[in-house]
Amino acid sequence: MHVRRGAVLIAWSALAALAVQRAGAQQAPVAPPPASRSARTGVYSAAQAQRGQERYALMCQSCHTPASQAGPAFMNAWNGRTLLALFAYIELSMPMSDPGVLTPEECAELVAYLLKLNGFPPGPTDLSTNPDTLRGVRFDVATTPGGNP
16 A cells, blocks of 8 residues: 555644643644745756656646646745645645645656746755755745735
8 A cells, every 4th residue: 555655744743633632731732833945045946847847748737727827826825835735735636636646756846847837946956855844945925115926
């Protein structure tokens, strides 16, 4: 049986919450630290985005046109969230016809392509597949001096 990494993380989180509850702990849950890095700092490579574009054309474009994944609606849907949220959504929900079949590397390639589509600049290294690293990067809409995206 093949178990997806995202599902394992969710299961571990649920088990940890249950253990705390059974131990009778009365402390409030600790929120994860806020993402400390913007995706605008070059968190993916141009080569990785190119691989993501090729994968997108093969696996995603039949349901999602590139235009539907770029622009104000897409940007506002993900603004302020971490790249882990986008990565996990793709990993656990896509493709719609067979969710969960993408490898972590394929998910990272698709996130890199989506970042490129939305004007985020590339950097010197590939986007990581490490959940802690992805949790530390926020998807943020650039604003002009007037405050408009």
